[in-house]
Amino acid sequence: MPPYPFSAVVGMDELRLALVLSAISPSIGGVLVRGEKGTAKSTMVRALASLLPEVEVVRGCRFSCDPAAPDPGCPDGPHDGAGRERRPARLVELPVGAAEDRVVGSIDLERALTEGVTDYQPGLLAAAHRGLLYVDEVNLLHDHLVDTLLDAAAMGRSTVEREGVSVSHAARFVLIGTMNPEEGELRPQLLDRFGLTVEVAASREPDQRAEVVRRRLAYDADPDAFAARHAASDAKFAAEIRAARGLLPSVTLADDALVRIAEVCASFEVDGMRADIVTARAAVAHAAWCGRDSVSTEDIRVAARLALPHRRRRDPFDAPGLDRQRLEDALRDTEPPEGPDDPDGPDDPGGPDDGGPGSSPADGGDEPPEQGDGPGRRQDIQKAGKPYRARVFTVHGVGEGERGRRSRAENEAGRTIGVKPAGVRDGSPHLVATMKAAAPHQRSRGRRGAGLVLRPGDVRFARREGKEGNLVLFCVDASGSMGARARMREVKAAVVSLLLDAYQRRDKVGLVTFRAAGAQLALPPTVSVEAAAARLDALPTGGRTPLAEGLVEAARVLRVEAVRDPRRRPLLVVVTDGRATSGADAVRRSHAAADLLADTGVASVVMDCESGRMRLGLAGELAARLGAEHVPLDQVSLVDAVKERTRRAA
Incomplete structure (x- = not known):
C-alpha cells in the first residue's frame, strides 16, 4: 500500500512547513509535533x-x-576503493517499547567468546544515519532510550559498550517525534533537542472536516489510484x-538579521x-524555500514561531505557544511589554496575609457553616501559589516496575549488583560469571581451537539495580x-x-478529592501531570470533611490500579x-478506613495542613494509623525541611 x-x-x-524546513536543512534538528489524537x-x-x-x-x-567523506571509524570500513550507489532516504521508526539492543545494535557475546570475533549487528540508529528517525508517542519513550537518543543527537555518533567490547559509528539523523500532551510531557533535555x-x-x-473524511475514504477504497491522482503535486x-x-x-545571513534573532530570543x-x-x-x-538569497524579517x-515555543516553557504547567504580539514587538526593536504573562494578574491579589504562618488565628480553622454544595452556599476556588523544589518521598523496598527516578528497583537501567541464576535468560550477559561457569569444562575432550568452550547453560x-517510577x-x-x-x-x-517532582521522576499520578458529603476520583491515574x-x-473548597469517604475511594483506586498495572x-x-x-460516626469511620489502607501495606505520606496556634494533632494520629510518614505542610519544601533538621540538630 x-x-x-x-x-x-x-x-x-x-506542520507541513516545519517538516519541509527540516528536510531542506537537517541541521535544524528535526520537529516535535504536539496535538490531540487523530490529527x-x-x-x-x-x-x-x-x-x-536520494542519498549516495x-x-x-x-x-x-x-x-565523499566516509566515517574513518565505521565498523564496516575502511572503504578504500569501494563502489558507490544511490538509494532513497530512509524513514526509520523507533517503537516506544523497543529494547536498547534493537536501538543501538548488539554484539554477539557467544561468538566473541568462542571465536574471538566482534560481530556487531547494527541497530535503528545506524539505519537512520543520513535519514529520518521517527518516534511516535515520543513522550512515552523509556528513559534509557531517551538517554541514548540524547547522546546520539549531541555527539552525532552511537557507541556500544558491552563487556569490554566497544563499537562506534556515525549516527546523524533528523529526529521527528509526535505526541499527545494529554499522555504526559517530554523531559526538558529531549524537548530542547527538537529544533522546531x-x-x-x-x-x-x-x-x-468533510473534505478530510472524503479524501480518507477515497484513499482507503483505492490507495494506488488516490496516490496517482496526487503524484504530480507530490513531485512538485x-x-x-x-x-x-x-x-x-x-x-x-546578514549581521543585522543575526542581531535581530538574538534580540528576539533574549526577549x-x-x-x-x-x-x-x-x-x-x-x-x-525558510529563505531558501521562498527562493530568496538573503534572510528577511519574515x-x-x-x-x-517554530523554534521558540517549547524553549520558553520552564515547567510542564506553563502554557504552550508563543505570544505573537510580543514577537512583533521584539521584531520592531521595541521593549517587550512589562508585567507578567498572565493577564489575570499576580497569583496573590489579596496581599501578604494569605493565611500562612503568622496570620491571625481568628478564624481558628473551623469550617464556615455556610459553605457547601447546597442552594445559596458558597464555593471558594483559590489558585495555587508558586511551586518550589519539594522533598523526595519514596516507596520502601526494591521493586520491579517501570524505569523511572523515584524508588529502588531491579531493572536494566542500573548498576550491576549480582548474577541471575542459570536458566534465567533476561537482560544483558555477565561476562565474568559466564566465564566462571564455563571454566570447569575447558579441558574437556573434543575441544578444538583457541576459543572458549561455551555451553548453553553457561551463560x-x-x-x-536502578530506579523505578x-x-x-x-x-x-x-x-x-x-x-x-486562604490555606x-x-x-x-x-x-x-510534588507533581513537578513526579513529572521529573516519570511517575503516574492520580487525584482523589473529598469535600461536603463524599469523595470523587477527580483524575484517573495518568502520566500527564x-x-x-x-x-x-x-x-x-467548602463543606464538611468526609475523610472516611476520601480514604475509601483512595483504597478503591489503588485496588483497581494494582490489577491494571501490577x-x-x-x-x-x-x-x-x-x-x-x-x-x-465520622471519626470512627475514618479510623476504620485508615486501618483498611494500612492493612494493604501501601506506602503513604500524610501532609499535615493544620494551621493556627491551637492544633489538635489529628493528622499525626491519622499518619500513625496508616503507618505513614507525617510531614507538616511547611516542611514539604526541601529547603524548609533542611532548615528544620538543622535547627533541631542545633
Whole structure:
C-alpha cells in the first residue's frame, strides 16, 4: 500500500512547513509535533520520506557512509576503493517499547567468546544515519532510550559498550517525534533537542472536516489510484525541496538579521544558545524555500514561531505557544511589554496575609457553616501559589516496575549488583560469571581451537539495580477547613510542587478529592501531570470533611490500579488537616478506613495542613494509623525541611 500523499493532507500548513524546513536543512534538528489524537501527525511524517532526495552511500556499507567523506571509524570500513550507489532516504521508526539492543545494535557475546570475533549487528540508529528517525508517542519513550537518543543527537555518533567490547559509528539523523500532551510531557533535555515544534488540532470548520473524511475514504477504497491522482503535486513538492537544498549554501545571513534573532530570543528569556542557533538555521532554510538569497524579517518571524515555543516553557504547567504580539514587538526593536504573562494578574491579589504562618488565628480553622454544595452556599476556588523544589518521598523496598527516578528497583537501567541464576535468560550477559561457569569444562575432550568452550547453560545474566517510577495518588481534603484563611493556596502550591517532582521522576499520578458529603476520583491515574495540575487548580473548597469517604475511594483506586498495572508500586499522599466531620460516626469511620489502607501495606505520606496556634494533632494520629510518614505542610519544601533538621540538630 503506498503511503498517504504528502500534498493530499488537508490544512496543517504550519506542520507541513516545519517538516519541509527540516528536510531542506537537517541541521535544524528535526520537529516535535504536539496535538490531540487523530490529527494526521503520523500520516504527514510518513509521507515526508517519499519527498526527500536520494542519498549516495558506499556500496555494501551497513552504516550508510558518504563516499565523499566516509566515517574513518565505521565498523564496516575502511572503504578504500569501494563502489558507490544511490538509494532513497530512509524513514526509520523507533517503537516506544523497543529494547536498547534493537536501538543501538548488539554484539554477539557467544561468538566473541568462542571465536574471538566482534560481530556487531547494527541497530535503528545506524539505519537512520543520513535519514529520518521517527518516534511516535515520543513522550512515552523509556528513559534509557531517551538517554541514548540524547547522546546520539549531541555527539552525532552511537557507541556500544558491552563487556569490554566497544563499537562506534556515525549516527546523524533528523529526529521527528509526535505526541499527545494529554499522555504526559517530554523531559526538558529531549524537548530542547527538537529544533522546531508545532501544535496541531483538528479543524472546527465543517467543510474542511468533510473534505478530510472524503479524501480518507477515497484513499482507503483505492490507495494506488488516490496516490496517482496526487503524484504530480507530490513531485512538485520534492522538486522544490531539492531546489531549496541547492540554494541553501548561498543564502546569506546578514549581521543585522543575526542581531535581530538574538534580540528576539533574549526577549523571550530562553535558556542557553540553542534557540538562537536553531532560529538562525530555520530562517536561512525558510529563505531558501521562498527562493530568496538573503534572510528577511519574515523569515525570522516564521523561524521564531517554530523554534521558540517549547524553549520558553520552564515547567510542564506553563502554557504552550508563543505570544505573537510580543514577537512583533521584539521584531520592531521595541521593549517587550512589562508585567507578567498572565493577564489575570499576580497569583496573590489579596496581599501578604494569605493565611500562612503568622496570620491571625481568628478564624481558628473551623469550617464556615455556610459553605457547601447546597442552594445559596458558597464555593471558594483559590489558585495555587508558586511551586518550589519539594522533598523526595519514596516507596520502601526494591521493586520491579517501570524505569523511572523515584524508588529502588531491579531493572536494566542500573548498576550491576549480582548474577541471575542459570536458566534465567533476561537482560544483558555477565561476562565474568559466564566465564566462571564455563571454566570447569575447558579441558574437556573434543575441544578444538583457541576459543572458549561455551555451553548453553553457561551463560549468566546480570542483576541490575536502578530506579523505578511509581503511582503517586493524591488524596486531597477540599473541605471548608482547608479553605479557611486562604490555606488552600499553600496546599495547592505544595501538591503542584510534588507533581513537578513526579513529572521529573516519570511517575503516574492520580487525584482523589473529598469535600461536603463524599469523595470523587477527580483524575484517573495518568502520566500527564499537566492534566493533574489543571484539575487541582480548578478545585473548589467548602463543606464538611468526609475523610472516611476520601480514604475509601483512595483504597478503591489503588485496588483497581494494582490489577491494571501490577508492577508499578503505589505511593499514597493524603493531604488533610485530619478532621472528620461529615456523616454519622465520622471519626470512627475514618479510623476504620485508615486501618483498611494500612492493612494493604501501601506506602503513604500524610501532609499535615493544620494551621493556627491551637492544633489538635489529628493528622499525626491519622499518619500513625496508616503507618505513614507525617510531614507538616511547611516542611514539604526541601529547603524548609533542611532548615528544620538543622535547627533541631542545633
